[in-house]
Amino acid sequence: MQKTKLTLAAATLIVALPMLQGCIEAAVIGGAAAMGVMTAHDRRSTGVQTDDETTEWKAMQRVPEKYKAFSHLNFTAYNRRVLITGEVPNEEAKTLIGEQTRQLEGVREVFNELNIAPTSPLGNRTNDSYITSKLKARLVDSNQLSANHIKVVTENGVAYLMGIVNDREAKVAVAVARTTDGVRRVVTIMEVVSESDTRRIDTSAPGGARNAPPQTAPVETR
Template sequence: MQTACAPLIIGGAAVTAVALTEDRRSTGIFIDDEAIENRATLRAKTRFGSTIHLNVTSYNRHVLLSGEVPDEATKLAVEEEVRGSGNIAKIHNELVVGPNASLLSVSNDTRVTGVVKTRFLEANRFQANHVKVVTEAGTVYLLGIVKRSEADAAAQLASTTSGVRRVVKLFEYID
């Protein structure tokens, strides 16, 4: 059994290494982003449990909060809880007041994210791994460190994808 798992582990490490060499973030920031996501999610889930549906996405220490919360007070409290996890440059609080997303909605968002990423690859107008794609309730959030032309191309491709209701650009620009 261990022999069968080795290629998967090695393959996963190879994919991560390739992603890191093409990423505009430093290796340290890449690792920080992973840690921010884990710490922030743990803090919020520990405090609020299943009363919220929360996705935490960090890119270059800019954090996107997406999902659903029961009320405005909880929305603000979740942001403060996440901010307390430290090492965050900026928070984009896109939490929506309403019932938690259904399994069907989450599945559709996952599909939309996959289609958008595939369209990025097929269009070959920019390095697709420079743009992080997050979909929540049909809204596609785009994060990354990009040129303005790359941001425009990504937004155009995302906005013309079936199932996308709205596109929100949360980029950092390098030009």
């Protein structure tokens, strides 16, 4: 009896394998398609996106060992412009890390926003991630621009906005960021181009317009 049950189970598995394989292939293809959609909605070329990711990795590798244990560092590259955020122990570390990042091949501009302070606790970083998530969600909900056109980095409650946008989109992004709970300050590092340029770059038009939310948090432009 036991042998019969095992035989039936084995036969069922053999029959099911082709269907399982089909499900796995569908999941892989679906994931690849989703990634393709994300890439298509990014205003950077695929090559520049790859270069930006490589730049972030290279910048982190060039941090001197003597500073790594006493620093909290984030390198965010967008369209060959690099934002450095976090905390370092002294001015020398901040200057050196900024200079080394500028020397990386292909980097057009560096925004050194490092703070000279003890490394932030994990709770602060978790809260920053939560703020970033809320801000991105509100950008989507605004229905006035694609959230894929704005790169959001939050550090100690300061929201940094990067991306390639037109003037209308920049104003919407700033307005949304300023009114997002938890944001203490907004710093814009967006590249503002003409609306005709964004239409040319885009593969699809942005969604319908809504009124921008009221502005509250102060804004700084780098």
